[in-house]
Amino acid sequence: MVKRIIGRGLLAGAVAGLLAFAFARIFAEPQINKAIAYESGRDAAQEALNKAAGIPPDMADPDLFSRTVQADVGLGVGMVFFGMAMGALFAVAYLLCLGRTGRLQARTLSLLVAGGGLLGFYLVPFVKYPPNPPAIGHPETIQQRGSLYLVMVLCSIVFLAAAVWLGQRLKPRFGNWNATLLGAAAYVVAIGVVMALLPSLGHLSDNVQLYGRHATETPLPLTDKQGNIVYPGFPADVLFAFRLYSLAAQLVLWGTIGLVFAPMAQRLLQPAPAGPPTSATPAASGPAPDPVTT
């Protein structure tokens, strides 16, 4: 049974990754291209400023893959593999929740676990460290940014699991509704403390030294020595669209995982008693037999 559940999680994740890829190819790529165009223009403007100031030009990084490969194959592979990884983790979480989270239907639990995945892996980290298109992000801080983001994801997931556990513990005393609210409140408070303690990206010491004290790394207008703007700041509309589509793609991804997995889990774990024989399993008969036989 464990193998079957994991297999179905992988399948749901692959389907979800494909859909998210289609979405990203249509909606995200135009924004990514605008961001890259902004970056190239800014680099050229910076180069001109440097030349005027007598600073030797930077060595450009070689392009290992063309933009076409990155936008089509790379994005596709990345999204599908990410979907499958999330589908696998979803299945693990689903199996851990089975029978430990009250009398939920198999398919209801599927949607709840998918919602938890969206919240833990993406939505909550998004609040503190939202996704950025190319051109935003200073190379000096990539290590710190990477670690901070992972700390945020880790806290968000661990606290979420703890909140579910807490809700279950409180249920006998406070009832289902209130226990759920208390668990949610504990989660909000705990993750809020972490968010307050972690630094904003713009406040990292390298950024303060090199660029001054700003909240984020979003490029400000480029100015020459006299303070005239020679190149604008990063276009706000592109940034907003990129983040909105990134969020929408995650809704597509986790929504698909939850909805594709739900009927499969329902058939596997709670087949309709008088229904037509679908993929009948031994787990169907008897009161809660040991499901881990396969």
Next chain:
Amino acid sequence: MSSLSASAATPTPEADAPAVPVAVPNARAALLLIGTAVLALAVYYFIGVDQGATSVFGNDMHVHEFVHDARHFLGFPCH
């Protein structure tokens, strides 16, 4: 997200379906779950982190550049 065992009192069409069984009572299943989770986290790492903040292939940037757009779009820090 928490103990939402909804409608335990109100009978639904599937109310008489067997209660969802508790999984993972034995070591073999636990091993399977841990193995799956580790593999999935490795994929997560290679798509999102490797050759950025940390790198298992030294200075090579092929993985990073290949999944570059996905990395940005999935919310990971990049560049």
